[in-house]
Amino acid sequence: MEQLQYQEGRTEIGQLGKVALIDRLTADTGCQGDDAAVLGKGKKRTLVTVQTLVEGVDFDMMYTPLKHLGYKSVAVAISNIAAMNGAPRHALVSLAVSNRYSVEALDELYAGVRLCCDRYNVSLIGGDTRSTRAGMVLTVTAIGDADEDKIAYRSGAKHNDLICVSGDLGSAYAGLLVLEREKVTYQANPNFQPDLDGFDYVLERFLKPEPRMDIVKKLAEKEVVPTSMTDVSEGLADSLLHLGKASGYGCEVYEERLPIDYQCSRVCSEMSKNMLPVSCALNGGRDYELLFTVDQKDYEKIKTMEGIHIIGYVTEKGMPSVMVTPQNTTIELRAQGFTKQ
Amino acid sequence: MEQLQYQEGRTEIGQLGKVALIDRLTADTGCQGDDAAVLGKGKKRTLVTVQTLVEGVDFDMMYTPLKHLGYKSVAVAISNIAAMNGAPRHALVSLAVSNRYSVEALDELYAGVRLCCDRYNVSLIGGDTRSTRAGMVLTVTAIGDADEDKIAYRSGAKHNDLICVSGDLGSAYAGLLVLEREKVTYQANPNFQPDLDGFDYVLERFLKPEPRMDIVKKLAEKEVVPTSMTDVSEGLADSLLHLGKASGYGCEVYEERLPIDYQCSRVCSEMSKNMLPVSCALNGGRDYELLFTVDQKDYEKIKTMEGIHIIGYVTEKGMPSVMVTPQNTTIELRAQGFTKQ
Secondary structure (H helix, E strand, O other), rough: OOOOOOOOOOOOHHHOHHHHHHHHHOOOOOOOOOOEEEEEOOOEEEEEEEEEEEEEEOOOOOOOOHHHHHHHHHHHHHHHHHHOOOEEEEEEEEEOOOOOOOOOHHHHHHHHHHHHHHHOOOOOOOOOOOOOOOOOEEEEEEEEEEEEHOOOHHHOOOOOOOOEEEOOOOEEEEEEEEHHHHHHHHHOOOOOOOOOOHHHHHHHHOOOOOOOOHHHHHHHHHHOOOOOOEOOOOOOOOOHHHHHHHHHHEEEEEEOOOOOOOHHHHHHHHHHHOOOHHHHHHHHHOOOOOEEEOOEEEEEEEEOOOOOEEEEEEEEEEEOOEEEOOOOOOEOOOOOOOOOO | OOOOOOOOOOEEHHHHOOHHHHHHHOOOOOOOOOOEEEEEEOOOOEEEEEEEEEOOOOOOOOOOHHHHHHHHHHHHHHHHHOOOEEEEEEEEEEEEEOOOOEEHHHHHHHHHHHHHHOOOOOOOOOOEEOOOOOEEOOOOEEEEEEEEEHHHHHHOOOOEEEEEOOOOOHHHHHHHHHHHHHHHHHHHHHOOOOOOOOOOHHHHHOOOOOOHHHHHHHHHHHOOOOOEEEEOOOOHHHHHHHHHHHHHHEEEEEHHOOOHHHHHHHHHHOOOOOOOHHHHHHHHHOOOOOOOHHHHHHHHHHHHHHHHHEEEEEEEOOOOOOOEOOOOEEEOOOEOOOOOO
């Protein structure tokens, strides 16, 4: 009766990247591969997206306050609406949870959900609640809208466009590294008091990311419409490859231009000699910053905008996406596997 | 660091019903407690709903073909759109899955997702894929629409309305009972060949339910707009209590009027002397039939409609919801707990 045991030609999920897996599963459907689906006709379009967080993979209950988790579950869904240059309006929360959690614990979780909804003017309009045998899975559907001519798809980048990123990269992953280190020490000695001093910024970046609606607003104020956009949820390399693949053009970014916070660098130097801040930025993920391209004509507007960094430009059709090091070495960017944690 | 260990005043999830839990978590938000949220202004409204299926709770991989599971995950979400008297248009599928599953297994799952989408003219527009440590959680967001004056809310029932239900009740739960029985026998003796002969109807009802879009269409053809509606996902008792609570009126249904298939009765008689078909209908759940109320003026239209049964009527304000037995005993209906499986 167990149909999984006898398959011929078995392909492991890890053999495909996450993107290749989704592409395969949704081939010939209406899925466009953007951060959110675009619905409707006319000037105002509806944006819909769904984001799932899984206990033991996306969060660890050892160090995740439930209120932060509720906040983050909504924030990462809103980030997908921001990545389309849209405004979030509504959210639905589906919670699959074991009876290990008390009602008071779920109150905390929902306090975070509401806080994020309130902060971004999102109305919580529905959801589902299911029990699980173990663990928690949180799925948030976010619905937003955008003017048809302002929507930023992944596919719109063109030759010579500037590549920009908001905020800084790698900090969320650095925060995760700190929490994992403290967890291991705590498990070895439960009397141990976690030492989180001086890491407040990277911890907040991991535990309570903010969708960059402020950047969407600034771009609108300056009348800059990105030619393409996505958010940085799986690392800069992954996001650049998305934009490159969708548009057909190559991307070239400069290592020394990547915005990296000093706390991220400090975590790397404390952790291991093999851990480089640039690796956190490229492959760490969970930053939920916006990566976008703009036409060269918008250079003057962009260069003075606070919180936005120009990190490279769009090269020619069919070229690979690469990073140029300070030593002028060109490194081709590669996708991370689905199983990365 | 483990914040769940030290809570005072802990309330177990099982102490609240599922409905009470959702009510508590979403108090003071825009959640109306209908099967789907209603968005927009003007004549045509947008309907949005989300439904989650959890491995080990909603399905067991021992006896659930993945294609059926994919189909069911979309079907149950569409059922919520049907329950608002609307038409489904789009779906997003979020899949949280462990690496135990091969890519080919997920192909099977998505073949079912697409089959259901195709059958109900739904376009698959997006989704998310996450890994889990163990188990699978499937969340489907369905988006549909309906004319503003045709939407059936849970709250619209009024005194003397007729209570109607589509199809039959209890069969899906009977199918689950058969599968669980065969599983136990198989686990005791792996050489055992499951005996599913003569249970094809109840098995299909559990493994591959159909959202009753045909009923929505028939009602529209006869120009009958239900005064209230919901689907029967957690059992007839639960659904009646929803309609009663939302409207403020009581419901009275007659046991001998409840539509129950002979295969359901056969399963009950084979299983145990304590298992009554009426219990499957009231509390078994998973039928995904439509429960609705209509004005008395529509009686002539309704009574000749194939696949619809008039099972009772709406009583007065503030009355409890009850079932009357053939012996004329009145039994008050009660909600099931969240932990029911």
